[in-house]
Amino acid sequence: MTDPEEGEEEPRNEGDRESQAASDGATKSQPMRAFVLHPDIRTERSRRLPDLRLAEAVSLAAALPDMEIVGQEVVRLPRAQPGLLFGTGKVEELKARFKGLDVGLVLVDGPVSPVQQRNLEKEWGVKLLDRTGLILEIFADRARTREGVLQVELAALSYQRTRLVRAWTHLERQRGGLGFVGGPGETQIEADRRAIDEQVIRIRRQLDKVVKTRELHRASRRKVPFPIVALVGYTNAGKSTLFNRMTGADVLAKDMLFATLDPTMRGVTLPSGRKVILSDTVGFISDLPTQLVAAFRATLEEVLEADLILHVRDIAHPETAEQAADVAEILQSLGVKGATPQVEVWNKLDLVEGAAHEQLLAQAAKSETIFALSALTGEGLPDLLEAVSATFDEEKTERQLTLGFADGRRRAWLHAEGVVTGEAETEEGHRIDVRWTARQEKRFRDL
Incomplete structure (x- = not known):
């Protein structure tokens, strides 16, 4: 028999042991x-x-x-x-x-x-x-930072305001789930809308303080000449695994939806020697609750601040194209501008075998903004790091172009490359301000 833990008293007889076992069993929640x-x-x-x-x-x-x-x-x-x-x-x-x-x-x-x-x-x-x-329940269970917890509570209040048949005891809990599926929430104690509104006001005040603190941190980072690279993508696309592979960090990376909920940032030294800040963000999902899109906007402001966005895709998923479309819609709703360069990372290449594997590699090789790799094995990662280095190492110049109304293909190319910084319509066509590299300018001239 093992010794009892320090501070615990071992049962004196068999009857006490049975009683304690029954008590322990009663306290353990069943799935x-x-x-x-x-x-x-x-x-x-x-x-x-x-x-x-x-x-x-x-x-x-x-x-x-x-x-x-x-x-x-x-x-x-x-x-x-x-x-x-x-x-x-x-x-x-x-x-x-x-x-x-x-x-x-x-x-x-x-x-x-x-x-x-x-x-x-x-x-x-x-x-x-x-x-x-x-x-919401998953987010409540996973959120760890103060901002994450407050954002979840705010979203839950917005969702539950019309559902007063549910319990509100979870509002007094410091962390963990929201009580929708178990725990104190089972008592079905109701609170009126005035109590909910008061909670909303209190949480928003607390959130304002947290957001201001994060803004101070961002302002401090702006003084340091380190570009920000944000990882975005559908939930379970492998962002945290890629983040760990690139930074050597130990962020939770599991084959699970919403394994990451709070933004994590680490410094990375690129092959060129340049240092950048890599940000791992919450995964997106189709039909994301509108309450969460609004509530997590502050958390996702790291994406709005990014100098480069790496869109990580689970290329082995049967609906990878649909997932990519969902991510693009949410980025647009967040206000991510086309001027922010984006790179597609086709992750989980290790799950694709044979001819399909080679086809993906060949397809990615034809594009300067697509990289096929496996964050798990490291295959293809050096090419991505070199490309990120080149993005920040290449000198960029500003130009003003005038394109006729019939020149839609070249205009679309400029927007797809993310080099457009401003645009206005004139009598002759479109006056477009661009900021691009010499390589991009050459490709545009060759169109």
């Missing part, structure tokens, strides 16, 4: 048995395949601690029902399945109105979270 549903509604168009959307939702659910996924299903619907989302027959069928599987939580991969949530919980006798609530 929540969850079932994941993806409503495939005909009236709502999506560029994603329903089965892959369901798989992503299951991965989201698995990102929560103490969660056991016992079932999953794509539910095809001609249209959403106002009161129950699903038809009554499907509701009864799912109710029997949930009872047989002893399900305690149902995760619906899509928006669920407060009325639908309340009715479905009553019909099924389980807790229910929609996609927004699930992502």
Whole structure:
């Protein structure tokens, strides 16, 4: 028998041991048995395949601690029902399945109105979270910095303001989940909207102080001639693994959605000897809750401050193109300007084999802004580092160009290269201010 830990008293007899064991067992939480549903509604168009959307939702659910996924299903619907989302027959069928599987939580991969949530919980006798609530719960569990915690609380208040059937005891908790799926939240104690609004005001005041502190840090960094390189990309694209490979840091890097939530910055010395600051940011995801886009804007300001953006893509994912489109939309919504140079990093090359592997390498080799690599093995990383070095080492000049209205192809090329700093329409065409390298100028002249 091992010695009891210091400060703990060993049970004196067998009866005491049994009593203590029972007490310990009572305090340990059992995994929540969850079932994941993806409503495939005909009236709502999506560029994603329903089965892959369901798989992503299951991965989201698995990102929560103490969660056991016992079932999953794509539910095809001609249209959403106002009161129950699903038809009554499907509701009864799912109710029997949930009872047989002893399900305690149902995760619906899509928006669920407060009325639908309340009715479905009553019909099924389980807790229910929609996609927004699930992502908020993950963010609450992962956020570690003061700003991250405050941003999550603010987003949760905005989401829950119309859902007063839920509990509000989580507002007094210092860290951890929001109480949507367990813990004190199960008491269903309600707070009125005035209490919520007061919390919002308090959190925003605290957040203003934190944001001002971060702005002071950014102002200090601007005095140091170190460019900022920001890693962005879809969640689980491998940004943190690449960050660790480039910096030698030990940021949490797991095959898990939203493994990174708080921005992390480290200095990197490039092959040329130049030093840059590398920033690892929160991963993006399709249908990101609007509350989180607004709430995490301050966190993502590192991207707005960046001198170079590395868009990391999981090139082995079957919907890598759709994920890239989602990232581009969110960057645009954040106000990232086209003048900020961007490089695409096709990551997870180690998961692509044979002819497809060689094809990706050949395709990337044809572009000066695409690099195929494996952050896990290091394959292709030297080429990326050399390119980042060249981006900052090449001298750039400013020019003013005038392009006719019919010269749309060359104008589009300038915007795609991220060299446009200003543009105005004239009677002759477009007057465009550019800042580019000699190499880019030569390529433009050759178009």
